[in-house]
Amino acid sequence: MLRVSAGRRPATLEVRELWAYRELLYFLAWRDVKVRYKQTVLGAAWAIVQPVATMVVFTLFFGKLAGIPADGAPYPIFVYAGLLPWTFFANAVTASGDSLVANSSLITKVYFPRVLIPGAAVAAGLVDFAISAAVLLIMMPLYAAPMTARMLMAVPLLALTAMAALAFGMLIAALNVRYRDARYAVPFAIQLWMFLTPVIYPVSIVPSRWRWMLFLNPMSGLIQGYRSALLGRAFDLAGLAAAAVITVLMLAWSGFVFRRMERSFADVV
Amino acid sequence: MNAIIRVSDLGKRYRIGNAERHRTLREALAAMAKAPARTMARLCGAAGAPTDHIWALRGLEFELSQGEVVGIIGRNGAGKSTLLKILSRITEPTTGWFELGGRVSSLLEVGTGFHSELSGRENIYLNGAILGMRRREIERKFDEIVAFAEVEKFVDTPLKHYSSGMQARLAFAVAAHLEPDILVVDEVLAVGDLGFQKKCLGKMEDVSRQGRTVLFVSHNMAAIESLCKSCLLLSEGRLAARGTPAEVVHRYIASEIRVDSASRSLINHSGREVNCVALMQSVEIGSADPAGGATVRMGAPVSVRVAFRSDEPLHPYLGVVVKTAQGQNVLTVNNDFLPNFRLDHPVRWGTVVCDFDWMPLMPGTYSLDLYLGTNPYQDIDIIHDAISFEVVPADVFGTGKLPEAAWGMIFWPARWRLEEGEERAAGHPNGG
Numbered sequence: 001m002l003r004v005s006a007g008r009r010p011a012t013l014e015v016r017e018l019w020a021y022r023e024l025l026y027f028l029a030w031r032d033v034k035v036r037y038k039q040t041v042l043g044a045a046w047a048i049v050q051p052v053a054t055m056v057v058f059t060l061f062f063g064k065l066a067g068i069p070a071d072g073a074p075y076p077i078f079v080y081a082g083l084l085p086w087t088f089f090a091n092a093v094t095a096s097g098d099s100l101v102a103n104s105s106l107i108t109k110v111y112f113p114r115v116l117i118p119g120a121a122v123a124a125g126l127v128d129f130a131i132s133a134a135v136l137l138i139m140m141p142l143y144a145a146p147m148t149a150r151m152l153m154a155v156p157l158l159a160l161t162a163m164a165a166l167a168f169g170m171l172i173a174a175l176n177v178r179y180r181d182a183r184y185a186v187p188f189a190i191q192l193w194m195f196l197t198p199v200i201y202p203v204s205i206v207p208s209r210w211r212w213m214l215f216l217n218p219m220s221g222l223i224q225g226y227r228s229a230l231l232g233r234a235f236d237l238a239g240l241a242a243a244a245v246i247t248v249l250m251l252a253w254s255g256f257v258f259r260r261m262e263r264s265f266a267d268v269v
Numbered sequence: 270m271n272a273i274i275r276v277s278d279l280g281k282r283y284r285i286g287n288a289e290r291h292r293t294l295r296e297a298l299a300a301m302a303k304a305p306a307r308t309m310a311r312l313c314g315a316a317g318a319p320t321d322h323i324w325a326l327r328g329l330e331f332e333l334s335q336g337e338v339v340g341i342i343g344r345n346g347a348g349k350s351t352l353l354k355i356l357s358r359i360t361e362p363t364t365g366w367f368e369l370g371g372r373v374s375s376l377l378e379v380g381t382g383f384h385s386e387l388s389g390r391e392n393i394y395l396n397g398a399i400l401g402m403r404r405r406e407i408e409r410k411f412d413e414i415v416a417f418a419e420v421e422k423f424v425d426t427p428l429k430h431y432s433s434g435m436q437a438r439l440a441f442a443v444a445a446h447l448e449p450d451i452l453v454v455d456e457v458l459a460v461g462d463l464g465f466q467k468k469c470l471g472k473m474e475d476v477s478r479q480g481r482t483v484l485f486v487s488h489n490m491a492a493i494e495s496l497c498k499s500c501l502l503l504s505e506g507r508l509a510a511r512g513t514p515a516e517v518v519h520r521y522i523a524s525e526i527r528v529d530s531a532s533r534s535l536i537n538h539s540g541r542e543v544n545c546v547a548l549m550q551s552v553e554i555g556s557a558d559p560a561g562g563a564t565v566r567m568g569a570p571v572s573v574r575v576a577f578r579s580d581e582p583l584h585p586y587l588g589v590v591v592k593t594a595q596g597q598n599v600l601t602v603n604n605d606f607l608p609n610f611r612l613d614h615p616v617r618w619g620t621v622v623c624d625f626d627w628m629p630l631m632p633g634t635y636s637l638d639l640y641l642g643t644n645p646y647q648d649i650d651i652i653h654d655a656i657s658f659e660v661v662p663a664d665v666f667g668t669g670k671l672p673e674a675a676w677g678m679i680f681w682p683a684r685w686r687l688e689e690g691e692e693r694a695a696g697h698p699n700g701g
Contacts, residue, residue: 004358005366006280027398031384031391038386109381110399111358111373266360267283 014113021112028120032095033127047128048135051087055080062200071202073231074143080136081230082199082223085157088129089165089219090190096121096169097186100177104269114262115255118173122166129158136230146232153229157222160247164218167251174261177269198223203239215239218246272332273451273482274356278365279329280506281351282322325351327506329365333484335450338477340497340514341486342521347503349486350455353377356484357453371450371482374401378455380440385429389420389439392428396443410446417468418442445472452476455486490518491662495669522564522661531555531563533656535575535639540653548583548650549641550576554658563658567632567672567680568665573623575639577650582615588640588648589623594633594657599678603640615643629679630660631672 037043055076062068063075070078096118100107103117133154140147176182197219198206206214214220221236221243228235326348333339341349354360356367357375382399383392393414397407407414415421418439420431428436454473473496477483487493493500493514500517502510510517532553541547555572556565565571573589588603602623621641636657642648662671665680672680 001275001368001370003366003368004355004361006362006364023404024398027395027404031387031395034391035384035386105378106382106399108354108359109377110375112399112401263361266354 018113018115021116024112025116025120025123028116029123032120032124036124044128044131047131051080051083051132052135054083054087058083058200068201069205071204071227071231071233073227074145077136077139077143077145077231078202078227079200080139081227084129084132084136085161085223085226086194086197086199086219087132088125088158089161090194091128092122092125092162092165093168093172094186094190095125096166097172097176097182099169100173100265101180101269107269108266114265115170115258118169119166122162122169125165126158126162140230145230148232150229150232150235153235154226157225157229160244161219161222163251164222164243164247167247167254170258171254174258174265177261177265193217193219202227203236215242216246218243218250222247271335272368273335273337273370274333274484275368276329276331276356276365277367279326279352279355279362279367280324280364281326281348281355281360282324282363284322324506326355326362326503329506329508331501331508331511333482335370335482336477336480337499338483338485338497340493340500340517341484341503342488342490342493342500342517343503343509348506349503350377351506352503353453353455353484353486356451369451372401373451373453374444374447374449375453376400376444376447376455377453379437379444383428383436383440386427388427389415389424389431392439393443396440397446400444400447401449402443402447406448414439414442414446417445417472441469445469445476449481451482451484453484456488489669489671490522491664491671492669494518494664495667519566522566535652535655538652538655540638540655542651542653545650545652546579548577548579549639549652549655550578552576552637552639552656554637554656563656565628565630565658565660567630567660567663568627569663571625571628573625573637574620575623575641576618576620577641578618580617582617583643583649584615585619585621586642587621587623588638588642590638590640591628591630592636592638592654593678594635597678599630599635605642628660629681631676631678631680632660632662634659 037046040046042049058079059076063070063079068075099117099121100114106117107114137147139145172182172186194200196214197217198214203211203214203220203224215238221239221241224236225240225243227233329352341352343349351360353375354377355362356369357373357377359375359377380392380396382396384395387395390411393411394404394407398404415424418435418441420435420439423431423435428439431439473483473485477496483496485493485497497514500510500512500514501508502517502521510520532551534551535541535549536547536551553574553576554563554565555574556569575587577585586603586605588601588605590601591599593599602625604621604623634657636654639650639652639655640648641650664670665672666682
């Protein structure tokens with residue numbers, strides 16, 4: 001017998017339950033992907049247009065006019081290697097942050113582990129990531145950038161990025177249920193956040209004294225890691241470790257907060 | 270008995286108004302600046318009992334056994350939907366606990382999670398997954414679902430091009446193919462056309478026959494009576510009654526409907542025609558309805574009792590006209606019409622009782638005109654609209670389907686049979 005009692009319950013992770021609902025995660029992500037570009041002319045091409053156009057503009061202004069260094073790599077490749085994970089992260093955080101409110105009709109009518117909703121929003125972003133990653137693979141030979149075995153590191157990095165996105169997305173989604181401020185705060189915060197992350201500039205232009213502050217932002221270590229993987233550079237292991245630890249702690253904490261708040265979602269949303 | 274659902278001291282409190290809640294972060298921050306400790310405590314959920322709240326459910330206690338089909342009735346706001354939401358784990362109870370002995374599927378709305386941009390096929394998969402079906406299970410039942418919904422031709426059309434009836438059919442078709450141990454259903458039979466509603470009721474009967482437990486909220490008393498084995502009545506969040514559907518439905522109707530009281534004095538009745546001798550003293554409507562009052566269930570026996578008093582002894586003849594609320598005569602009865610009705614001797618007072626084994630009246634409000642006379646051709650006392658009464662819906666055909674007002678003024682339980690035609694009799698010109 002499953003017993004449900006009033007009052008506090010332990011905010012533990014119900015792994016068995018999550019596993020039982022894995023197919024729903026898939027279906028929700030699949031729906032998000034299917035629906036995203038419906039009634040658009042360009043369709044999935046938007047997944048290419050966004051980062052490519054941003055890359056062109058950034059290359060023009062930051063690479064050429066402002067002369068931001070690219071650690072010796074061609075600036076377009078350099079910035080695209082940063083934009084690719086950043087765009088995924090930014091879109092995933094935004095989408096999952098809005099996901100609970102957007103799916104309020106589900107929350108008030110059906111039971112399933114609520115974390116599937118922000119989780120599916122992050123997972124749906126992976127499809128766009130794959131499409132824009134293909135563009136990078138086409139660009140690299142054009143700029144004579146060599147493909148190396150290091151590129152395989154992008155896979156664990158992507159997993160960490162998804163975890164970071166889920167950590168922030170879950171937290172924002174839970175807060176958004178109660179306080180709709182997130183709708184205004186998130187796009188704005190994400191914009192600022194990009195400039196606090198070495199997306200358009202290399203870590204090396206930050207004075208070494210201040211670098212530790214840069215790495216409090218887990219996306220810094222991750223983006224730097226993608227660059228090392230894609231441009232075939234040595235990894236900054238300390239930066240990666242910091243990013244991994246912060247991401248895992250952040251995910252654990254936001255998961256805890258989410259579990260605590262989830263019980264009132266259906267009443268408040 | 271094998272309990273599959275056990276509920277103890279279950280309560281749910283909702284806050285009303287905004288006293289405790291900050292809808293925007295700015296308000297929360299402002300409150301925190303003014304009274305940091307209290308606000309923190311409140312945000313952490315440690316605040317004392319808020320003053321503005323209502324108990325949607327309170328102290329609920331019951332057990333349901335496996336395979337039981339339970340109707341839940343009560344007026345709006347009685348807590349029916351809250352109970353279903355708690356049992357389907359959408360929201361948590363404020364007090365008490367409940368236990369579930371199996372997989373629960375809840376159908377609180379048809380087509381939960383339907384997306385208008387997706388095709389019928391895609392929505393079947395999505396909706397099925399949301400309701401807790403496995404992908405394999407959906408694949409296996411896919412054709413059956415499509416056939417049940419009668420949307421074969423439109424499976425790959427986006428849902429937005431479906432009519433609302435088609436959408437409802439598709440949604441119910443998916444839900445009807447769920448195989449949970451416990452099915453929780455909220456007022457979803459109100460969708461779709463007549464034929465489809467009937468199909469859904471049939472499907473639900475199948476579900477219960479397979480030993481599943483069904484909790485079923487409806488305002489359709491006929492459906493409750495024909496589908497359920499037991500019934501819970503909720504009133505203001507509490508369990509007001511539990512019993513067989515017939516008992517509980519009667520009780521509910523009794524508490525809900527008040528027309529005239531069952532009897533009425535006729536001594537100074539405003540409907541009495543001028544120049545009449547006021548012989549009729551009172552009228553009483555008797556029905557088997559435990560609700561009492563002038564409430565009559567469709568098809569139930571009714572008796573009209575008219576008490577009279579006269580200075581002169583008389584042979585009372587009573588005419589009773591049943592009229593609709595709009596004043597149209599539906600039927601007239603009169604003991605003078607009956608050849609064998611004889612009174613032994615004239616009396617000065619007494620009560621004339623007119624028994625109807627049943628009345629073929631559709632639900633609605635009716636009134637009676639009364640004609641009392643001593644002589645077949647002479648009415649002495651005439652009262653229009655002497656008393657009114659309400660006919661309430663009932664499952665007269667035993668099918669769960671209520672007769673509809675549009676069908677006509679009365680219902681009739683005709684007997685039917687099919688005389689099968691022989692092929693030869695149909696007369697094929699080339700049959701020879």
